[in-house]
Amino acid sequence: MVRLLDYSVEKEEQLEKLEAATKLEAKSVSFHYGETEILKDIHLEVKEGEFIVFMGPSGSGKSTLLRLLAGLSQPRSGEIRLNHQRLSGVSEELAVVFQDYSLFPWLTAQENLVLALKQKLKKTKTKKEIQQLAEEYLQLVQLGHAVKKYPGELSGGMRQRAAIARALSLGTEIILMDEPFGALDPLTRIQLQELVVAINWEQKRTIVFVTHDAEEAIFLADRIVMFSPGPPGIIVETIDVPFSKPRNRKQLFDSKEYIEFRDYLLGVMNKGVLERLNQSQQLLPGEGI
Amino acid sequence: MNRNYLKQLALGGITAITLFGLTACGTDKNTANNANTSGEAKTHSLKVGYLKANGAPLADIAIQEGLFEEENLEIEMVPFNASTDGVNALQSKKIDVGLTFGTTTPLAFISQGADLDIIGGHMEGGHPIYVPEEDKEKYHSFEDYKGKVIGTVRLSVPDIIFRSALEQAGLDLEKDVEIIEFKTMANLIEAAASRKVEVAFAGSGFLTKALTSGLVPETWSNDVQPGHVCCRAVTRGDYSKEQAVAYKKFLKGLIQAERIKLETPEKALEASRDRFKLDDETVNEIVNEEHLINSADPHKHQVEQVWEQMKNLGYVESGDEINLNEHFNLTFYEEALNELIEENPEDDYYKQVLKRYNEQNA
Amino acid sequence: MANFFKRYSITAVIAFLLVAAWVIITTYSTLLNPVIFPPALDIVKAFISAVGELIQGFFSSMGLLIPALAGALVTGIGGGLYFGLHEKGRAIFSPFFHTFSPLPPTLFIPYAIALLPTFKSASIAILFIGAFWPIFLGTIQGVILIEKHYWDNAKTIGVRGKDFIWKIVLPASAPHILSGTGTALTLSFIVLMMAEMFGAQSGMGHFIVYYTDFSQYDYVLAGLIFNSIIILMIIILFEKVKKRMLFWMNLKSE
Numbered sequence: 087m088v089r090l091l092d093y094s095v096e097k098e099e100q101l102e103k104l105e106a107a108t109k110l111e112a113k114s115v116s117f118h119y120g121e122t123e124i125l126k127d128i129h130l131e132v133k134e135g136e137f138i139v140f141m142g143p144s145g146s147g148k149s150t151l152l153r154l155l156a157g158l159s160q161p162r163s164g165e166i167r168l169n170h171q172r173l174s175g176v177s178e179e180l181a182v183v184f185q186d187y188s189l190f191p192w193l194t195a196q197e198n199l200v201l202a203l204k205q206k207l208k209k210t211k212t213k214k215e216i217q218q219l220a221e222e223y224l225q226l227v228q229l230g231h232a233v234k235k236y237p238g239e240l241s242g243g244m245r246q247r248a249a250i251a252r253a254l255s256l257g258t259e260i261i262l263m264d265e266p267f268g269a270l271d272p273l274t275r276i277q278l279q280e281l282v283v284a285i286n287w288e289q290k291r292t293i294v295f296v297t298h299d300a301e302e303a304i305f306l307a308d309r310i311v312m313f314s315p316g317p318p319g320i321i322v323e324t325i326d327v328p329f330s331k332p333r334n335r336k337q338l339f340d341s342k343e344y345i346e347f348r349d350y351l352l353g354v355m356n357k358g359v360l361e362r363l364n365q366s367q368q369l370l371p372g373e374g375i
Numbered sequence: 376m377n378r379n380y381l382k383q384l385a386l387g388g389i390t391a392i393t394l395f396g397l398t399a400c401g402t403d404k405n406t407a408n409n410a411n412t413s414g415e416a417k418t419h420s421l422k423v424g425y426l427k428a429n430g431a432p433l434a435d436i437a438i439q440e441g442l443f444e445e446e447n448l449e450i451e452m453v454p455f456n457a458s459t460d461g462v463n464a465l466q467s468k469k470i471d472v473g474l475t476f477g478t479t480t481p482l483a484f485i486s487q488g489a490d491l492d493i494i495g496g497h498m499e500g501g502h503p504i505y506v507p508e509e510d511k512e513k514y515h516s517f518e519d520y521k522g523k524v525i526g527t528v529r530l531s532v533p534d535i536i537f538r539s540a541l542e543q544a545g546l547d548l549e550k551d552v553e554i555i556e557f558k559t560m561a562n563l564i565e566a567a568a569s570r571k572v573e574v575a576f577a578g579s580g581f582l583t584k585a586l587t588s589g590l591v592p593e594t595w596s597n598d599v600q601p602g603h604v605c606c607r608a609v610t611r612g613d614y615s616k617e618q619a620v621a622y623k624k625f626l627k628g629l630i631q632a633e634r635i636k637l638e639t640p641e642k643a644l645e646a647s648r649d650r651f652k653l654d655d656e657t658v659n660e661i662v663n664e665e666h667l668i669n670s671a672d673p674h675k676h677q678v679e680q681v682w683e684q685m686k687n688l689g690y691v692e693s694g695d696e697i698n699l700n701e702h703f704n705l706t707f708y709e710e711a712l713n714e715l716i717e718e719n720p721e722d723d724y725y726k727q728v729l730k731r732y733n734e735q736n737a
Numbered sequence: 738m739a740n741f742f743k744r745y746s747i748t749a750v751i752a753f754l755l756v757a758a759w760v761i762i763t764t765y766s767t768l769l770n771p772v773i774f775p776p777a778l779d780i781v782k783a784f785i786s787a788v789g790e791l792i793q794g795f796f797s798s799m800g801l802l803i804p805a806l807a808g809a810l811v812t813g814i815g816g817g818l819y820f821g822l823h824e825k826g827r828a829i830f831s832p833f834f835h836t837f838s839p840l841p842p843t844l845f846i847p848y849a850i851a852l853l854p855t856f857k858s859a860s861i862a863i864l865f866i867g868a869f870w871p872i873f874l875g876t877i878q879g880v881i882l883i884e885k886h887y888w889d890n891a892k893t894i895g896v897r898g899k900d901f902i903w904k905i906v907l908p909a910s911a912p913h914i915l916s917g918t919g920t921a922l923t924l925s926f927i928v929l930m931m932a933e934m935f936g937a938q939s940g941m942g943h944f945i946v947y948y949t950d951f952s953q954y955d956y957v958l959a960g961l962i963f964n965s966i967i968i969l970m971i972i973i974l975f976e977k978v979k980k981r982m983l984f985w986m987n988l989k990s991e
Contacts, residue, residue: 158889182893187886192908192985201904202894238988256894428950453856456934456946460846464935467851469859561952568770584952588772652790653951 107134108170109260109292110155115164116318117150124150126318128164130311132294134259137286139307140296141351143359147319148296148311152264155294156182168260178206181253183263188249189237195248196220196233202252223251227281243274250281260292261285267302276335279305287332300351304344305333310351314358323354419621420449422470424461427454428560428580429475429606432662433497433669435646436635437628446624452650465491465611471618472625475606478681479530479690485702486691490612492704495626496674497606501579501667502533503592505567514574514593517544521551526563526572529556530690532605532681536596537576539684564588579605580661595666602735604677610704619707627711629671634724636662636669643669672728675703675736705736775955784959791944791963798929798941801857805864805932809921813869814914817876818906827877838870843931856936867928868921875917879910912986915979922975926968941967 110132117125125147132138132155140148153159154166157176166173168180182188189198199220207216224233227247237245246266253261263282267275283306286293297303303310304327312323328347329338338344425431431452437443443450453469455461458476462484465473473481474497485491506514513519517540527534538548546552555571557563560578567575568588577585582592596603608629610622636643643662644655651658662669682699685691712732716725760777762769775783784791820827820834842863849859883906891905907914929942937943941964948956980987 153889156893158892176892176895178895180893182889184886184890187884188890190887190890190905190908191988192911193904201896201900204900205895205897236985236988238985252894427947453936454938455936456950460850460935463847464850464856467847469850469856559950561950564952565770565773568772581952584772588770653953657951657953 108132109134109168110294111167111170112151112155112161113164113167115151115154115161115166117147117154117159118162119150123318125154125161126320128321130321130324132260132292135286135290135292137283137293137295137306137308139303139310140294140313141298141300141303141310141355142313142319143298143315143355145317145319146313146315147317148313149264150319152262152294152296156180156262158182178256179258179260181256181258181261183246183249183253183261183266185265185268186242186245188252189245191237194234194236195224195229195240195251198237198248199223199252199255203255206256220255223255224248226254227251241274242270243278246270246278247281250278250285254285254289254291258291260294263293263295265296265298268297275302280335282306283332300348300355301339304329304348304351305335305338312351312354312358322358325351325354418447418449419617419624420451421472421618421621421625422451422453423472423474423625424453424455424464424470425473425475426458426461426477426606427456429477429498430647430650430661431474431497432636432643432647433629433632433671434474435650436632436643439642439646440632440635442628442631443624446627448621448624448628450625462489462491462609465609468611471610471621473609476609478532478604478607478678479535479685481607481609482678482682482685483530483690485699486685486697488697491609492612492702493607493673493675493678494610494622494704494707495608495629496604496670496672497608497629499602499604499668499670499674499677500595500597501605501664502536502596503577503579503582503585503666504533504537504594505564505575505577505585505590506573506593507567507570508589508591510573511591511593517541518546520544520574521546523573524553524555524571525574525576526555526557526566527576528558528560528563528578531560531576531578532603533576533578533596535681535684535688535690536600536603538688540599542687564590579664579667580657582660582664583656597666597668600680602674602677604674604681607673607678608671612702612704622707623710623714626671626708627715630708630711630715630725630728633669633671671708672732672735673703673705673708675705677735678703708732772952773954775958779955780958780962783953783955784962787944787956787959788963790939791941791960794939794941794944795963795967797937797939798933798943801860801864801932801940802925802929805861806868806921806925808861808865809868809872810918813872813917813921814876814907817873817914818880818902818910821877821880821910822906834870834874838874841931842867842928846931846935850935860932860936863932864925864928867932868925871917871920871924872914873917875913875915875920876910879913879917880906882913883909908985911982915982919972919975919979922971923968926964 108131112128112130115125115128116123128151130151140151142148150159154161155173157166157168157173157180160174168177189195190201193201196217200216203216203220207219211219221230221233224230227250229244229247229251232240232244232248237248240248249266253263266282267278270278279302282293282295285291286306293306295306297306307327308331310325310327311321312325313319314322328343423431423434425434434450434452438450438452453464455464455476458473458480461470461473461476462480464470465476466484466489472494481489481491481493520541527538538554541548541552548554555566557566560581563572563575563577564581564585566572567577567590568585574593575590585592608626610618614622640663644659647658647662648655651661653661679699682691686695709732712725712729716722716729719725756777763771763774763776764778820830845863845866846859849862850856853859853862887905887909891901896905926941929940930946931942933940933943934946941960944960945957945964948954948960
């Protein structure tokens with residue numbers, strides 16, 4: 087896997103020198119959508135090589151924070167720092183996998199990758215080499231048979247594989263993933279979870295991953311960032327996952343510790359949800375009739 | 376369009392060849408010209424605009440009989456559906472002569488300050504008033520139209536002639552009749568055919584259609600205002616020396632065509648057959664209907680009368696600031712006629728034409 | 738093919754009934770004015786006698802339509818992309834777009850004749866004006882309505898320049914561009930009547946307007962039938978092209 091990417095090998099060497107350096111940072115970030123405060127006073131540090139999962143119910147602002155980290159939106163106050171530099175727009179050092187729209191439907195899987203690769207490698211590689219590279223990345227995610235297929239012809243799982251292949255091919259140290267498996271069936275989901283874990287583990291890519299599924303979060307994450315139900319969303323707690331990697335899914339899920347940890351996690355999340363419900367009931371007395 | 380393009384190509388080619396010919400052996404030709412007044416070596420060309428609905432019978436005859444060729448005059452006929460488009464094209468120098476854009480449209484443009492000159496004529500008379508056959512006996516004079524629903528095409532020649540006649544008969548156009556205006560003559564005939572109007576101030580060229588729809592001509596514009604003008608030949612006020620020669624040649628062709636049509640009307644049908652692409656009966660009706668007179672004479676007096684009538688009807692508002700006299704240029708017609716008389720000293724016909732000219736324009 | 742017949746069988750029956758009604762009413766009744774409601778047989782005769790002129794008209798109209806539509810596509814899509822992508826420019830110019838787009842192309846006839854060198858070019862200009870607006874406005878709308886997803890996606894992979902236009906903006910706005918083009922196509926057959934009102938000796942619009950002026954409705958209707966057939970064929974062809982270009986909207990996963 088690693089052999090494919092000369093440049094990622096170089097980065098790996100750097101990584102060893104600056105172990106656990108802070109790659110991506112949110113400093114007292116807040117964000118508004120119109121009048122509504124979506125995120126409030128967010129502090130966050132993403133360390134190099136880390137697999138960090140944002141977890142929380144819908145509307146908690148976790149996807150919004152991911153957009154801010156990706157440079158797709160700008161915070162109203164505070165700042166995002168990438169490699170200690172203030173981030174003011176999208177950066178070439180970040181790759182993003184969206185829930186279900188990372189691929190342009192009018193381009194084949196290969197063309198989608200080529201389009202992304204071309205932007206970086208236009209000057210150094212020929213068209214043919216870029217096409218070759220795109221094909222290799224698709225093979226890497228077991229899509230060798232579908233290089234010429236359009237997204238519309240692929241299943242949801244295959245589309246996400248292609249999207250991951252595209253993110254990988256960009257060779258960035260950080261990959262941001264916004265509920266990438268939210269629309270997939272359980273089996274496909276498991277397969278793709280294994281894939282991203284391998285990417286994080288074997289290729290040493292830093293991954294920021296959004297989900298509202300506790301099981302997924304525990305299996306993937308080194309650290310889980312819990313969001314309160316918004317608006318405004320705030321970070322309630324950041325929890326280290328107490329299981330060492332590499333993890334064996336079956337063993338992990340059968341263990342008592344896992345069940346305890348999951349209950350704890352759900353407890354934190356539900357507490358927020360319940361508080362929120364009570365709040366709105368207090369605010370609207372008698373309106374339930 | 377292909378044909379037009381070819382025409383242009385051919386025209387360009389011919390001019391180029393002639394120009395070349397002139398530089399090569401110009402002097403010889405010039406001496407030849409001095410000896411023979413009728414033939415000039417130089418080719419002139421004119422773009423002549425006409426209204427598709429009116430055709431251009433005199434020009435068609437002249438083309439068919441080779442009258443323009445004799446004068447080394449190249450004619451390109453440019454069709455229009457609307458006379459305003461035609462006059463606009465004339466003003467913007469896209470055509471050189473407007474032949475069948477009527478009298479009223481050029482006069483309306485002149486009243487707005489357009490620099491246009493009337494240099495000759497093309498058609499006089501020929502417009503009927505249609506009424507349903509069953510009502511024919513009701514009408515004896517214009518006073519009988521009182522209280523009727525009358526259809527007309529605003530600013531057309533019959534509109535002006537017949538409205539003026541109504542006023543002269545003492546009718547108030549606002550109160551005594553209900554006038555409904557139509558966009559085209561065809562629409563008006565259809566409205567009359569379906570009895571939506573009781574009286575139609577119609578134009579020439581629809582007799583058979585009208586008769587099939589149970590309409591009959593009650594009277595003709597010639598009977599109401601004898602010799603009234605219809606289409607006038609119009610040019611821009613500014614023209615080059617070359618064009619002056621071409622205009623003269625053009626009118627010369629029209630004057631001769633007028634005679635041919637008078638003597639052998641069949642030739643008019645033949646000449647215009649391709650122009651109209653309609654059945655012979657209809658074409659004949661358009662070019663040879665007996666009330667319709669083709670004459671190349673400018674007929675200044677009648678143009679002046681139509682001008683006055685337009686002013687009375689309120690169609691021309693700034694009419695008093697315009698000196699209509701400045702918008703006649705009769706020299707081309709005079710020159711053309713004089714040349715014809717010189718060339719045919721024995722022929723009495725052209726002397727008659729000159730006499731008519733003097734009566735109608737002096 | 739069988740599918741085709743199945744799908745259009747009801748359409749064909751309706752068309753047949755319309756023709757039958759026309760034949761019966763015009764042939765066996767004196768209810769209607771024979772000039773504007775000529776018997777069906779007269780229309781057939783007119784069609785046969787004018788078929789040469791109609792075909793010639795088809796070619797001369799295409800000689801106007803094709804350059805006009807080509808010009809409208811290039812400038813309409815080009816301009817539409819520019820104003821779709823530049824919000825500031827759009828804000829400044831949109832009052833002009835709103836003022837000029839609804840004007841009937843007839844209004845421009847004198848200006849086209851005055852400003853352009855030949856009558857043919859003036860006719861093309863009139864057709865161009867008619868076809869330009871739907872394509873131009875369709876493109877602007879198409880660009881404005883591009884899903885935010887596509888923008889985000891394009892931004893994250895840093896697509897710029899030619900690729901940005903050709904691989905992202907154009908395909909993403911293609912549905913609206915093509916629907917504008919469809920409107921332009923149908924509209925241009927109406928505008929053809931205006932564009933062939935001067936200088937044209939033949940043409941699909943010329944034919945209709947010309948015979949209307951003489952109240953020759955058997956010819957007018959023959960021309961209308963001919964034009965309808967042509968328009969129908971062109972629209973069917975266009976729908977095919979459109980479907981092919983938007984193939985990605987109707988794909989099914991295996």
